[in-house]
Amino acid sequence: MKIENNNIEEEEKSLNFLEEIIENDLKNNVNNGRVHTRFPPEPNGYLHIGHAKSICLNFGLADKYKGLCNLRFDDTNPSKEEQEYVDSIKEDIKWLGFEWHKELYTSDYFDQLFDWAVMLIKQGKAYVDDQNQEEISKQRTSPTEPGIESPFRNRSVEENLKLFYEMRDGIHPEGSRILRAKVDMNSPNMHMRDPIMYRIMRAHHHRTGDKWNIYPMYDYAHGQSDFIEQITHSICTLEFENHRPLYDWFLDNIAQEGEDRPKQREFARLNLNYTVMSKRKLLELVKDGFVNGWDDPRMPTISGLRRRGYTPASIRAFAKRIGVAKRENVIDIAVLEHCVREDLNKTAPRIMAVLNPVKLIIDNYPEGKTEYVTAENNPEDENSGSREMPFAREIYIEREDFMEDAPKKFFRLTLGGEVRLKNAYIIKGESIVKDADGNITEIHCTYDVDTKSGSGSEASKRKVKGTIHWVSAKDAVKVDVKLYDRLFSDENPAGNKEVADYKELINPDSLQTLSNCFVEPSVMSAKSEDRFQFQRTGYFCLDKDSTPEKLIFNRTVTLKDSWSKKQK
């Protein structure tokens, strides 16, 4: 009964403003009850977590309302766009777990767009302007004063047509002429001051090759593409809000009475602290070598997060948790980290790994003996089973799990103190060996043979205040581990006014490579991108650059650590 109630509560959870709009449209039978969205990336960079928000929104809305969602590449600027980006975008969307209805390209519509432009010229609603960029910009003046009409604004239809065809046919050089919509040079909205529809561009297009000498601008192409695809809800980010009247103006002049028309709606883009989110900046970090490519685990790109060990489910949960609204927002990176911990806690197998090893010798344990102890794979998942791991006289433990002069609250190994070796025995610190510099090289202990985990003996049930992880020295696998920290040391690197360039705020310690780590032998069977919890340390995944000789693990995120916090 209680579960039923919970389900009802889930379903009746409050709607975001876009869901409200859609439900209202559905109720009024707008678009005959259809819901059709689209995700429209420009293939000029890799997708990042901000795009993930948009993807989850567009695909999620289509899913929720039994509609469709297209993937449409907005490829109207061949000077910036490349096939490599198309491929990566498709891979990232699939990895996130979404399937598009159709894969489409704005360039699929270049012929139709051209025909509509001719139609607008014939209706006296578009004209060819021979002025250069500077002159046009000057005539637009500023938002507070009226604009100045171009001297070419009232050319005859015949002349406009002739020139536009010539532009298409490559008669005129780049930059010499453009096609403008004749809207309103006095509009307080700058986008309405006779916006540019087409520019001359002699660039090779990744799909249409050298067919075109002119390419449409975003404002002329986007709404019409939505219209052609019969998109119902065209969802974009806030900075396009001022474009909406123009979006509608073109459709007013193109769509016929009674035809379904897309409506543009705007939401606030995602901002995350301690990172940057603009494609331009991310490209710069890649090109200038501040990171090792678009999929560097420190990047907020989808491919970076994937390599870091984030799961698709954790990113979807994140998108859901942050919500959708219209006000500017900055999400704490801790929310993303919480989402991945939440998922990995339920799904990641536990293994033992010692990142900063010190040798520990159990003096009263038989030399040469190896026994196997049983370890649960995941206490949060009862179906995950268990495994056997080797235990011997010499093991490695974490250097910070031992202290010579320990404070009272230190629950780990000390001289004369007891601690449990997880899944094995209780040991007691006896003595230490140091090198000439005073560094501890060996810790000698004794163990209580009756305290083996799971043996059921009275002694095994004894409580000791600490439990630490370990690996058998002769059986462990030596691996590399990469510890990642936030890429920027400033909360808002892009907005920091105290530095000339955001790159000055890059965290110099964002990557730390450890090459003397020991992991239990069961990892030998791990595959690239497999995720684990290194017990008591954090979540890690196997990097794709691993070889059978040298495994490389990336730290996704640490475990929450109230001990280190308390120490500060």
Add this chain to the structure above:
RNA sequence: UGACCUAUGGUGUAAUGGUAACACAGCAGAUUUUGAUUCUGUCAUUCUAGGUUCGAGCCCUAGUAGGUCAACCA
């Protein structure tokens, strides 16, 4: 100082004219063979001023603050 948009705990998001709630973060405690997880408790919120109304976070007006717009980018 033109147009458009926005304003709720530290950060997000709800409350649809009727008791301001949920999550993250923080703090305190319980449990724990991971100082994790889990559980409990706790701190903290409607930009300002008017107005409408029995009643306003919500509606209206004005102000203030922030964002966007003057690419042949998207």
